Amino acid sequence: MLPVIIFIYFALAMTTLSILVITRRNPIHSVLFMLALFFHVAALYLFLNAEFLAAVQVILYAGAILVLFLFVITMLNLKAEIFTDPFIGEWPVSLAIGSSLLLLIFFTLRDFLPGPVGTYTIEMIQRETNTKILGRVLYTEYLFPFEIASLILLIAIVGAMVLAKKKS
Amino acid sequence: MIPLEWYIGLSSIIFMIGAVGFMIRRNLIIMLVCVELMLNAVNISLVAFSHYLQDLRGQIFVFFIITVAAAEAAIGLAILVVLVRNKGVVHTDQITEMKG
Amino acid sequence: MDKYILIPLLPLAAFTINILFGKQVLKDRAHWISTLAVLGSFIISLVTFFEVVNGKTLNYDVYTWVLSGSFKVSIGFMIDPLSAIMLIVVTTVSLLVHIYSSGYMHGDPGYYRFFSYLSLFTFSMLMLVLGNNLLQLYFGWEAVGLCSYFLIGFWYEKKSAADAGKKAFIVNRFGDFGFGLGVFMIFLFLGSIQYSDIFANIDSLRGQTVNLLGYNVDLPTLIALLLFCGAAGKSAQIPLHVWLPDAMEGPTPVSALIHAATMVTAGVFMVARFSPLFNLSPTAMAVVAITGAVTSLFAATIALVQNDIKRIIAYSTCSQLGYMFLACGVGAYGAGVFHLYTHAFFKALLFLGAGSVMHAMQGELNIQKMGGLRKYMPLTFWTFFIASLSIAGIPGFAGFFSKDEILWLAFNGGTVGKIVWAMGTLVAGLTAFYSFRIIWLAFFGSFRGGHELEHHLHESPSSMTVPLLILGVGAIAAGWIGISPLLGGNNWVAHFLAPAVGHPHVHGSHAEEWMVMGISVAVAGAGILASMVFYLWLPDLPGKLSLKLQFVHKVLWNKYYVDELYDFIIVRPVMWTATNILVAVTDGQIIEGIVNGIPRRIAAFGEQIRKVQSGNLQHYAIGMCVGFFAILTLIMIIFTK
Numbered sequence: 001m002l003p004v005i006i007f008i009y010f011a012l013a014m015t016t017l018s019i020l021v022i023t024r025r026n027p028i029h030s031v032l033f034m035l036a037l038f039f040h041v042a043a044l045y046l047f048l049n050a051e052f053l054a055a056v057q058v059i060l061y062a063g064a065i066l067v068l069f070l071f072v073i074t075m076l077n078l079k080a081e082i083f084t085d086p087f088i089g090e091w092p093v094s095l096a097i098g099s100s101l102l103l104l105i106f107f108t109l110r111d112f113l114p115g116p117v118g119t120y121t122i123e124m125i126q127r128e129t130n131t132k133i134l135g136r137v138l139y140t141e142y143l144f145p146f147e148i149a150s151l152i153l154l155i156a157i158v159g160a161m162v163l164a165k166k167k168s
Numbered sequence: 169m170i171p172l173e174w175y176i177g178l179s180s181i182i183f184m185i186g187a188v189g190f191m192i193r194r195n196l197i198i199m200l201v202c203v204e205l206m207l208n209a210v211n212i213s214l215v216a217f218s219h220y221l222q223d224l225r226g227q228i229f230v231f232f233i234i235t236v237a238a239a240e241a242a243i244g245l246a247i248l249v250v251l252v253r254n255k256g257v258v259h260t261d262q263i264t265e266m267k268g
Numbered sequence: 269m270d271k272y273i274l275i276p277l278l279p280l281a282a283f284t285i286n287i288l289f290g291k292q293v294l295k296d297r298a299h300w301i302s303t304l305a306v307l308g309s310f311i312i313s314l315v316t317f318f319e320v321v322n323g324k325t326l327n328y329d330v331y332t333w334v335l336s337g338s339f340k341v342s343i344g345f346m347i348d349p350l351s352a353i354m355l356i357v358v359t360t361v362s363l364l365v366h367i368y369s370s371g372y373m374h375g376d377p378g379y380y381r382f383f384s385y386l387s388l389f390t391f392s393m394l395m396l397v398l399g400n401n402l403l404q405l406y407f408g409w410e411a412v413g414l415c416s417y418f419l420i421g422f423w424y425e426k427k428s429a430a431d432a433g434k435k436a437f438i439v440n441r442f443g444d445f446g447f448g449l450g451v452f453m454i455f456l457f458l459g460s461i462q463y464s465d466i467f468a469n470i471d472s473l474r475g476q477t478v479n480l481l482g483y484n485v486d487l488p489t490l491i492a493l494l495l496f497c498g499a500a501g502k503s504a505q506i507p508l509h510v511w512l513p514d515a516m517e518g519p520t521p522v523s524a525l526i527h528a529a530t531m532v533t534a535g536v537f538m539v540a541r542f543s544p545l546f547n548l549s550p551t552a553m554a555v556v557a558i559t560g561a562v563t564s565l566f567a568a569t570i571a572l573v574q575n576d577i578k579r580i581i582a583y584s585t586c587s588q589l590g591y592m593f594l595a596c597g598v599g600a601y602g603a604g605v606f607h608l609y610t611h612a613f614f615k616a617l618l619f620l621g622a623g624s625v626m627h628a629m630q631g632e633l634n635i636q637k638m639g640g641l642r643k644y645m646p647l648t649f650w651t652f653f654i655a656s657l658s659i660a661g662i663p664g665f666a667g668f669f670s671k672d673e674i675l676w677l678a679f680n681g682g683t684v685g686k687i688v689w690a691m692g693t694l695v696a697g698l699t700a701f702y703s704f705r706i707i708w709l710a711f712f713g714s715f716r717g718g719h720e721l722e723h724h725l726h727e728s729p730s731s732m733t734v735p736l737l738i739l740g741v742g743a744i745a746a747g748w749i750g751i752s753p754l755l756g757g758n759n760w761v762a763h764f765l766a767p768a769v770g771h772p773h774v775h776g777s778h779a780e781e782w783m784v785m786g787i788s789v790a791v792a793g794a795g796i797l798a799s800m801v802f803y804l805w806l807p808d809l810p811g812k813l814s815l816k817l818q819f820v821h822k823v824l825w826n827k828y829y830v831d832e833l834y835d836f837i838i839v840r841p842v843m844w845t846a847t848n849i850l851v852a853v854t855d856g857q858i859i860e861g862i863v864n865g866i867p868r869r870i871a872a873f874g875e876q877i878r879k880v881q882s883g884n885l886q887h888y889a890i891g892m893c894v895g896f897f898a899i900l901t902l903i904m905i906i907f908t909k
Contacts, residue, residue, distance in 0.1 A: 118223030
């Protein structure tokens with residue numbers, strides 16, 4: 001009973017927050033609501049026995065990406081933003097498309113069949129912590145993608161700096 | 169127990185909200201925010217699958233998605249900064265130089 | 269490879285060599301190639317002729333082009349008496365014209381072109397004559413028409429010459445349309461275009477009818493009349509005779525070769541070749557005979573008042589061709605071909621003689637401006653005189669034997685025969701009259717062309733006079749192969765041609781034959797006498813008579829206004845249609861509309877489609893989502909079926 005209530009709360013909260021994110025006029029408000037959303041997502045991860053990911057979510061998304069967004073917004077100094085129309089002219093079309101797609105997905109969910117069950121049971125994960133298991137899998141089976149991820153980050157750093165450099 | 173379909177439904181709702189927001193907003197920064205929203209929705213779904221199918225691959229994938237999202241946000245914002253510096257506006261309907 | 273294939277091949281080779289190398293390499297020596305080629309053809313034709321005299325006939329295919337089931341198209345040769353005699357005519361006259369032209373066309377800038385066209389013409393005519401199927405005949409037919417166009421409009425910078433060439437070709441095409449339909453009908457009903465198959469099965473057409481626009485038309489008559497359309501066009505019979513006088517714009521050797529001896533006789537040859545078909549249809553034969561007779565009379569009357577020497581001879585040709593068709597129409601195909609053969613000699617001689625006169629007169633054609641030329645050019649005079657005696661039908665000369673044969677067989681040919689006989693006899697008198705008119709006006713009397721010209725009058729070079737002499741001999745002797753039994757001969761040529769063209773039934777008595785012969789000679793003599801009266805003894809009589817009969821004279825002078833009639837009925841409406849309808853509407857609006865309109869529509873459409881690329885990122889995102897939605901829906905529909 002309790003899990004259901006908690007889940008329903010999370011669902012409602014996340015939906016409301018995301019709607020608020022996309023409809024606020026002030027970009028700062030939008031980003032701050034997104035912060036709240038990230039925390040809820042992290043809580044949902046905890047709910048799903050993925051502690052490491054919850055931590056990573058908060059650190060990375062809330063701590064790094066969001067801060068980046070805030071920096072850029074403040075740097076750009078968009079005061080006039082508040083007074084302009086937030087939506088483009090064709091917003092009903094987008095809304096209609098979005099709703100139809102959502103309905104389509106709901107329609108397919110009725111016949112949903114999950115795939116085969118794997119080996120990493122919840123008990124096993126709870127015995128050895130999520131972090132340890134995750135680490136073991138990451139550094140053995142998925143080492144190569146891990147290294148590539150690091151390369152991607154490198155490219156991101158270098159790229160961002162090169163792109164945004166002032167011409168001197 | 170919460171059925172898996174609920175998580176998927178939640179994920180798709182947030183994804184669609186993000187998509188609609190992407191298509192609706194004029195401000196470029198908020199468009200990038202909506203992209204992050206969409207990525208997060210996908211993350212939720214993946215973690216849910218990982219939990220219910222008792223396979224760690226979902227969580228690994230989320231790990232990488234977060235990484236890429238971070239990189240993408242960084243570069244996207246860098247481009248945005250350059251764009252604003254050159255054009256002076258962040259509104260999509262005023263940046264239409266690529267029209268046919 | 270047998271020798272018969274060389275007959276047309278040598279002139280073709282000469283044409284190719286001359287047209288390719290004539291301008292740069294051969295220049296003034298171009299005549300050697302052509303003349304030697306035609307000489308080769310002539311020798312082989314002579315050999316062939318004697319072979320046929322000894323009884324050899326041949327019908328074989330040189331090259332089979334299409335063989336599809338029972339349909340066969342091939343290049344082949346049919347060597348029989350008819351084609352043998354035509355070979356002699358064509359190669360002899362062609363050879364003499366080639367030799368003559370080397371003198372006449374000397375110094376002309378298009379010298380090599382002239383000889384190449386002459387060779388091409390000889391090739392085409394030989395293919396026409398030697399052919400053993402309708403397609404080859406048609407090929408030769410069209411090719412000689414084409415060469416006629418080239419040669420008539422040889423001096424193409426002169427507008428009248430170019431127009432004359434066009435007129436010849438276009439009027440010929442009118443006839444060829446009917447001819448083509450005739451060929452199609454033969455193929456349709458007999459299933460083959462090879463002569464051997466056609467003539468073997470020709471009797472199957474007897475009595476058959478076709479339903480044409482609701483009327484039941486007798487099939488052999490229809491086919492024969494259609495074929496005769498082509499013959500009328502090619503041989504300048506009414507109503508398609510209008511091109512022949514204008515064709516005199518071409519050089520005189522051309523007139524001698526094409527419009528006297530060979531091309532215009534192709535019509536007669538074709539009718540003779542298809543004698544089995546014509547024999548099935550008395551109606552068609554009557555039409556042929558009457559057309560021939562009417563044309564004969566018509567042309568002879570016009571020739572009475574013309575002043576252009578070449579035009580008089582052209583109308584004379586038209587008239588004599590009428591005689592040949594007259595003969596064919598009463599069933600005397602052999603006599604028609606015999607007249608074709610003798611006519612080739614004396615008509616070519618007349619033309620070449622006229623050319624010789626023009627050469628001396630610096631190109632002057634008007635006989636009123638000539639006179640007393642026999643002092644200056646005796647050779648030309650005597651050969652011209654012989655030719656005129658021949659055409660008038662004076663006993664002993666070639667024309668007498670052939671013309672007499674025709675008139676006698678016409679007299680025997682029933683009611684139609686008697687009518688055309690009467691017309692033919694009248695024409696004989698007129699022929700004598702206008703032929704000798706030329707002689708009295710041009711060669712006798714005093715020179716009326718001015719002193720300047722008189723000083724330059726001289727006999728032509730030997731390259732021109734030698735052919736005249738040879739033709740002169742021919743104009744006398746050529747007829748001796750067909751001497752009537754009445755006069756002690758055995759009419760060899762009629763028996764020679766009989767296997768190919770048949771022989772009409774003669775049921776008149778000897779007395780009637782003598783009577784006919786006597787009448788024709790008397791009429792000819794009267795004609796000559798009358799011309800002497802008009803032009804030698806009483807020179808002002810023509811002038812006074814033309815004033816009294818002014819209307820008649822005007823009609824004859826203007827050739828019965830036929831050209832003006834055609835201009836009014838055919839040429840003007842066609843030109844009006846062409847400019848106002850075809851150019852303005854069909855070309856300007858419809859075709860241009862489509863050709864320009866489609867790109868314009870596509871461009872307009874493209875302009876509209878271009879607007880999809882608005883440059884706005886979110887429009888693209890919306891598009892993507894719509895597409896995504898569509899694909900998902902499609903997949904869902906397909907997979908839930």
